Amino acid sequence: MMLLGRLKSQLVASTSPWRLLARNYKVTVVGAGGGIGQPLSLLIRQNAGIRELALHDINEMKGIATDLSHISKPGRVTTFVGESQLEAAVSGANVVVVAAGMPRLPGMERDQLMAANGGVAAKVASAVSVACPGTLLAFITNPINMIVPTAAEVLKANGVFNPRRLFGITTLDVVRAKKFIGTAMGKDPGNVDITVIGGHAGITILPLLSTCKPPYLGEAKEIEKLIHRIQEAGTEVVKAKAGNGSATLSMAYAGAQFVDSLLRAIGGQEGVVECAFVASELTEAPFFASSLELGRYGIKRYLEIPQMNELEMEALAKLLPILRKNAEEGIDFARKYLKQLEKTVPTALPEAQ
Numbered sequence: 001m002m003l004l005g006r007l008k009s010q011l012v013a014s015t016s017p018w019r020l021l022a023r024n025y026k027v028t029v030v031g032a033g034g035g036i037g038q039p040l041s042l043l044i045r046q047n048a049g050i051r052e053l054a055l056h057d058i059n060e061m062k063g064i065a066t067d068l069s070h071i072s073k074p075g076r077v078t079t080f081v082g083e084s085q086l087e088a089a090v091s092g093a094n095v096v097v098v099a100a101g102m103p104r105l106p107g108m109e110r111d112q113l114m115a116a117n118g119g120v121a122a123k124v125a126s127a128v129s130v131a132c133p134g135t136l137l138a139f140i141t142n143p144i145n146m147i148v149p150t151a152a153e154v155l156k157a158n159g160v161f162n163p164r165r166l167f168g169i170t171t172l173d174v175v176r177a178k179k180f181i182g183t184a185m186g187k188d189p190g191n192v193d194i195t196v197i198g199g200h201a202g203i204t205i206l207p208l209l210s211t212c213k214p215p216y217l218g219e220a221k222e223i224e225k226l227i228h229r230i231q232e233a234g235t236e237v238v239k240a241k242a243g244n245g246s247a248t249l250s251m252a253y254a255g256a257q258f259v260d261s262l263l264r265a266i267g268g269q270e271g272v273v274e275c276a277f278v279a280s281e282l283t284e285a286p287f288f289a290s291s292l293e294l295g296r297y298g299i300k301r302y303l304e305i306p307q308m309n310e311l312e313m314e315a316l317a318k319l320l321p322i323l324r325k326n327a328e329e330g331i332d333f334a335r336k337y338l339k340q341l342e343k344t345v346p347t348a349l350p351e352a353q
């Protein structure tokens with residue numbers, strides 16, 4: 001009887017529409033040779049539904065690709081090196097996840113990475129515009145609060161911007177919130193349900209502890225401490241790594257979870273919800289992290305911000321002007337980048353001699 005039951009459930013699982021669809025994806029990791037890129041690629045490789053895992057970096061990727069290709073999972077691993085191969089890397093991808101760019105050093109704020117990383121985001125957005133405008137494009141690269149507006153502006157300039165397909169990955173803030181709150185409550189972090197809204201830097205990260213399930217019943221001082229720890233957790237890692245970069249392994253874990261959610265939603269699974277930083281009309285900030293229901297074509301539904309307490313409403317009011325300013329800076333960066341491109345690309349061919 002038990003065997004029959006198991007066979008039946010296996011048959012149902014293997015013939016459900018989601019299982020049939022979920023076997024043919026291409027995922028591209030840009031920055032795949034980095035501290036995040038390598039473990040992220042390893043975790044994404046676990047997904048049996050991937051037909052091609054494309055690894056892109058400015059450095060040679062052959063060794064890493066050969067290594068990953070020996071894992072006993074279906075699908076192939078391909079490599080692409082340098083800007084000239086970026087379009088080929090993203091071409092045909094269902095999901096492009098970007099972990100390319102500089103990490104923080106102790107004493108730095110994320111904003112200070114814009115000068116180094118803004119161009120990376122703009123280049124990826126340009127390549128996606130040309131080679132794969134329908135892909136789901138998800139950035140890990142910091143500063144998220146500016147990088148996503150930059151990418152959006154480049155996609156807009158190329159006439160292919162779809163707000164439902166562009167994401168800044170803030171999953172690590174949720175992962176951390178679950179872990180710290182779960183530990184404080186003596187509960188399995190996996191069973192903690194918490195929404196983190198806003199952005200991805202300092203006080204723009206707003207975990208809504210009042211909406212936590214199961215409820216967190218700590219005193220006001222404990223709540224304040226927990227919120228502060230979640231907001232400063234990135235800096236905690238940067239300090240602990242003492243000059244050797246920022247979070248890589250926990251970010252790879254969080255990034256792989258987000259990519260997996262995107263793929264499950266593309267495959268038709270209902271009710272897939274993740275927090276992410278996206279173009280949004282929920283608040284006065286043009287880009288905002290909130291809970292999103294994912295679907296076949298990206299964001300299916302923007303979930304309402306849950307009912308907040310007074311302290312959370314005050315915190316939200318404080319972070320919105322920062323996000324608006326960050327968005328302006330990101331857009332401004334993109335406009336300057338595009339202007340520079342116009343100058344370097346000849347508008348007319350030189351006349352024949």
Ligand SMILES: NC(=O)c1ccc[n+]([C@@H]2O[C@H](COP(=O)([O-])OP(=O)(O)OC[C@H]3O[C@@H](n4cnc5c(N)ncnc54)[C@H](O)[C@@H]3O)[C@@H](O)[C@H]2O)c1
Binds near residue numbers: 031032034099102172
């Ligand atoms: N969103 C988040 O929650 C979160 C968490 C952790 C780190 N980050 C950010 O992720 C980024 C990467 O961090 P890391 O620790 O992996 O850095 P890293 O220096 O270890 O790796 C970066 C990789 O990007 C590659 N690269 C650089 N420019 C490139 C380009 N133009 N095209 C393709 N590849 C390029 C590098 O060669 C390197 O392999 C940083 O900006 C960091 O701040 C974000």
Ligand SMILES: O=C(O)C[C@H](O)C(=O)O
Binds near residue numbers: 104110234237
């Ligand atoms: O803190 C950083 O610079 C990296 C990342 O944004 C993080 O939150 O760990």
